[in-house]
Amino acid sequence: MNGKPIAALAGIACAGSALAAAQLVAAAVAPGSAPVAAVGAAVVDAVPEPVKEFAIRTFGANDKLVLLLTIGAVLLVAAAVVGILAVRRIAVGHTALALLGAAGAAAALTRPAANAAWALPSIAGAACGALVLWLLYRRTAATEPPVPGRAVDRRGVLIALAGAGVAGAAGWRLGGTGEVDAARDAVRLPAAVDVGPAGEGLDIEGLTPYVTPNADFYRVDTALVIPRVLPDDYRLKITGRVKHPIELSYRDLLERDLVEREITISCVSNEVGGTLAGNARWLGLPLADLLAEAEPEPGADQVVSRSEDGWTAGTPTAVCTDGRDALVAVGMNGEPLPLEHGFPVRMVVPGLYGYVSATKWLVEIELSSFADFDPYWVRRDWAAEAPIKTFSRIDTPKPLKTVAGGATTVAGVAWAQHRGVELVEVRVDEGEWNEADLAPVIGTDTWRQWSWTWEADPGRHKLEVRATDAEGDTQTRERRTPFPDGATGWHSVVVTAE
Ligand SMILES: Nc1nc2c(c(=O)[nH]1)N[C@H]1C(S)=C(S)[C@@H](COP(=O)(O)O)O[C@H]1N2
Numbered sequence: 001m002n003g004k005p006i007a008a009l010a011g012i013a014c015a016g017s018a019l020a021a022a023q024l025v026a027a028a029v030a031p032g033s034a035p036v037a038a039v040g041a042a043v044v045d046a047v048p049e050p051v052k053e054f055a056i057r058t059f060g061a062n063d064k065l066v067l068l069l070t071i072g073a074v075l076l077v078a079a080a081v082v083g084i085l086a087v088r089r090i091a092v093g094h095t096a097l098a099l100l101g102a103a104g105a106a107a108a109l110t111r112p113a114a115n116a117a118w119a120l121p122s123i124a125g126a127a128c129g130a131l132v133l134w135l136l137y138r139r140t141a142a143t144e145p146p147v148p149g150r151a152v153d154r155r156g157v158l159i160a161l162a163g164a165g166v167a168g169a170a171g172w173r174l175g176g177t178g179e180v181d182a183a184r185d186a187v188r189l190p191a192a193v194d195v196g197p198a199g200e201g202l203d204i205e206g207l208t209p210y211v212t213p214n215a216d217f218y219r220v221d222t223a224l225v226i227p228r229v230l231p232d233d234y235r236l237k238i239t240g241r242v243k244h245p246i247e248l249s250y251r252d253l254l255e256r257d258l259v260e261r262e263i264t265i266s267c268v269s270n271e272v273g274g275t276l277a278g279n280a281r282w283l284g285l286p287l288a289d290l291l292a293e294a295e296p297e298p299g300a301d302q303v304v305s306r307s308e309d310g311w312t313a314g315t316p317t318a319v320c321t322d323g324r325d326a327l328v329a330v331g332m333n334g335e336p337l338p339l340e341h342g343f344p345v346r347m348v349v350p351g352l353y354g355y356v357s358a359t360k361w362l363v364e365i366e367l368s369s370f371a372d373f374d375p376y377w378v379r380r381d382w383a384a385e386a387p388i389k390t391f392s393r394i395d396t397p398k399p400l401k402t403v404a405g406g407a408t409t410v411a412g413v414a415w416a417q418h419r420g421v422e423l424v425e426v427r428v429d430e431g432e433w434n435e436a437d438l439a440p441v442i443g444t445d446t447w448r449q450w451s452w453t454w455e456a457d458p459g460r461h462k463l464e465v466r467a468t469d470a471e472g473d474t475q476t477r478e479r480r481t482p483f484p485d486g487a488t489g490w491h492s493v494v495v496t497a498e
């Protein structure tokens with residue numbers, strides 16, 4: 001091996017030591033304060049809307065992983081280049097580490113949940129990186145002219161790489177979800193005092209099940225590192241323009257009169273035919289009860305819900321108090337909320353897209369007004385009020401599939417939360433619309449499965465679906481992308497019958 005690869009590895013060892021040390025310190029401060037997590041979160045908040053849409057479309061639920069891997073790859077290449085340059089001028093290495101520390105600290109300090117301690121991981125990381133840099137490169141200054149292969153301490157590089165690996169892994173583990181997982185396992189949810197009806201689904205192969213198992217539930221949020229909230233430390237504050245501010249612990253919440261309801265939530269980012277929706281049995285406290293106790297002042301027309309990581313949603317106060325089952329939820333399908341779905345407490349409001357209602361890791365409900373406060377996505381130009389648009393999807397047959405021909409089951413789901421789905425129609429090759437059979441439903445807040453038997457002639461065919469809500473409004477054919485308040489258009493699939 002000649003000198004350059006060793007110097008490149010030495011650079012990676014310095015950067016790795018810096019990141020590993022930062023990870024260890026972040027485990028004690030807050031996982032989100034680690035420099036890569038903080039810079040990543042800052043990128044998530046800063047990227048323009050079209051890029052974010054592109055990322056969600058292209059990488060789906062892996063968009064976060066792709067972002068972290070990209071940051072990792074950029075750091076790796078930069079560290080290797082700096083490692084080589086540092087042989088001639090060690091100051092290049094010090095400058096790079098200072099920049100890494102400064103960028104990490106700045107990103108961490110500007111996170112909404114940050115306090116001054118959030119700068120520590122980046123500072124400690126840069127200091128540790130500088131120490132390793134000095135240890136590995138101190139002999140280069142003595143050789144004149146510098147000879148990279150001989151100058152850099154080869155054995156030191158290996159030791160530093162191994163040390164960084166061990167320290168990084170330890171920091172990652174210590175800052176992991178272990179403690180919260182254990183606390184969640186220990187939670188015993190009380191029974192609901194008011195148990196809503198349970199719907200029964202159709203069992204058709206390829207059709208989305210009526211109740212979505214927690215493990216299959218879609219996940220959408222801006223959190224690169226899942227907020228870790230221990231139930232024992234948990235506080236929910238009702239603040240802002242209220243006569244009586246309230247503060248509740250997790251135990252206080254569980255001791256209240258809880259209800260259980262089946263509610264389908266869905267994301268505004270669904271393209272036509274999208275799968276960002278799920279139906280669960282939620283256990284929770286009616287938000288209206290809490291608001292009645294707090295007594296919102298006149299004009300407080302927006303309920304701003306805030307997450308532990310500073311994310312916000314804004315829901316019309318009128319919607320929260322109009323009798324629908326807006327919940328401060330603690331349970332999902334008979335279990336405490338999974339960590340990625342908001343443990344220990346989240347909001348669920350039937351009829352509104354998630355970004356204006358379904359705050360996970362909920363810590364504060366602040367009464368404000370639409371005039372006075374723009375929540376996270378509204379600041380990024382999404383609509384301030386976002387009722388769910390009627391949606392229908394063909395789940396089976398799958399696009400481009402070949403079916404046997406003859407009697408073929410076409411089935412899917414449709415939703416129009418809090419209005420209800422009244423009619424689903426299917427047509428083949430732009431022919432007559434055919435009325436699908438609808439599964440019975442328990443109310444208007446869940447999706448509705450549908451099926452239709454198609455007598456398929458041989459050849460290629462286009463199947464299309466459209467739904468009509470209980471107010472008599474049929475989905476428009478006009479195709480629109482999700483921004484700024486939800487996509488429109490009819491879902492279609494092309495299949496071949498034998
Ligand atoms: N704290 C927090 N809550 C959040 C979000 C978020 O980014 N952060 N995203 C919202 C959006 S856009 C949707 S669609 C729902 C998704 O909930 P789920 O991940 O449990 O399916 O969560 C909402 N709650």
Ligand SMILES: [Mo]
Binds near residue numbers: 268353355
């Ligand atoms: Mo969403």
